[in-house]
Amino acid sequence: MSDSPKPVLEVENLSVRFPSQRGEVAVVDGLSFQLRAGESLVIAGESGSGKSMACRTLLGITPDSSRVDADRLDWKGQGLLALDRAGWNALRGAEIAMIFQDPAAALNPLITVETLISDAIRQHRGGTRAEVRARTIEALSRAGFPEPEFRMKAFPGELSGGLRQRVAIALALSCEPSLIIADEATTNLDVSIQAQIVELLRFLQADLGLALIFVTHDLGLAREIGGDLMVMYAGQAVEYGRVPEVLEDPCHPYTRGLLRSAPTMASDRNTPLQPIPGTAPRPGEAAGGAPFRARCPVAMERLCERENPGWTRVSDTHRVACHRFAAEGRGGVQ
């Protein structure tokens, strides 16, 4: 669908900053990406890399203390930063919907599944009681929730983790949005349920022509989803390309580290996994240089300390932000 004329989502130079004792720190720093209808984007990175916060800006639900800036944050040509509360409420849920990370925390324990989903439908689509009920059942069965007519009176606490995740997906589908953001939507599930949920998301995406943003720390899942892959570190994008390109030919030392630290079906059982040494920087710590420099095996002493690397082109669709790669090419980051 890359021939569709204009992207539905255009993000340029997006930042989210929080006040702190050391002045303002950026949790999301200069992100740019685009998404066309029916396409998917995988955002990968460690916990605390700013993935979730970046997604929350697309729904206007960043914390009150935060400051969101962007040269451009457009949904179907409409600037999101200028929206007031009513504007946001008309958009979120209806056009852009999110599947939250932890369904145990993201579903209100005192609201039944039916009320939760019907409320969203009533808010955006309206209709008679019977229509709303029919739509609720439809959304639930599409998400693979068994026997919705009977079980939708349940409270979230009465459901298993996998079923709760299906409720969260049904909620996201309920108002037929054009973009679904799945924020670590499979992280808390065991592997077989995880596979089912990924399968379901891919099916729905193809079936309904949804755009999908899939946030994960598991690069293996990126392969399942396909589309574009953005690797984030400390609030910044460090590598961006088509999923197979990035996974077959990782050009950033961090992407390489991530791939080496996770087991795959093909990996040799006798070679130990290699974790990335050190810990992710706290917000603001990595400012003013290459964000990964402190843990990077090939960091360039002066350059990486002082200057944030700009993008280096790898191919038409693949780019990387690394001084070493810019200077020495693939050989330098091996």
Add this chain to the structure above:
Amino acid sequence: MWSYAFRRLLQSAMIVLIIVVSVFIVMRLSAGDPARLRAPVFARPDVIEQYRRDFGLDRSLFEQLGSFLGGLLRGDFGTSFRFQAPVTDLIMEALPRTLLLAGCSLAISLSVAVVLGSLAAMRPRSIWSWLSGALAAFGQSAPVFWTGAVMVIVFAVILGWLPPGGYNGASSLVLPAIAISLSILPTQLRVLRAAMESTLQEEYIATARAFGINQWRITFVYALKNAILPLLTVVGVDVGYLLGGVIVAEVVFAFPGIGELALTALKSRDYPLIQGITIVTASAFVVVNLLIDMIYFWVDPRIRQEHS
């Protein structure tokens, strides 16, 4: 759930029995002689003795307790020393008034606590937040006898809008109900506001916002369902305080309720009346708290699950 309710009801009956027996004994051990208080001031010793016999106080403590408990089983609370009338009649006359007053006070303070507390949590730097803090501080520091007296002076004496006291229809409920609700409001307001503030930080509230749910519905339905649970516990305690007859308030407003009746009974060492009032208020207190536990059952599916 019903077996749980039944078990709790049995426990409650035991608690009430223990309270009643304790009150029975403590009253008789403490100073003051009902016969001497009832008899004319310079009565001869044999007249006082006659009163004592009439009240049944010449018998041993065990005999008295036995006949009192026996009467209870037949639903007979005894005869008041002071009023020479059945205790049941006296209580049944005063109790409905106190229930009405307590109900009004609770309704006022709960509505203010829920609405103002929620608004204050929703808009932390607004006038609502300031107002809620000010009202809580005021209610906490101003005792009922003072607010009551000031209100009588302003609204009854100076403005003449409302009666200063007594019991004459709805208008005589207004001042005492407001004075009492002011005294129970601070705890309710603080508890609800704190619960609401933490609830609004929950991820499921972010979910509701992310799906474009109207902010009022989010606060007053999605969040309130969760935030109101701690308030229920506070209400249980408040109800005990209210039914114990808000003695001070009833005296300030000359309101002929249980509190005023209890005070009269205490002053004249009217054992049967004191015992009767204690039974009624103690039972009401445990029953209300039982009801509140049942409400928890009803509103919170997590508790339902635990006990099923």
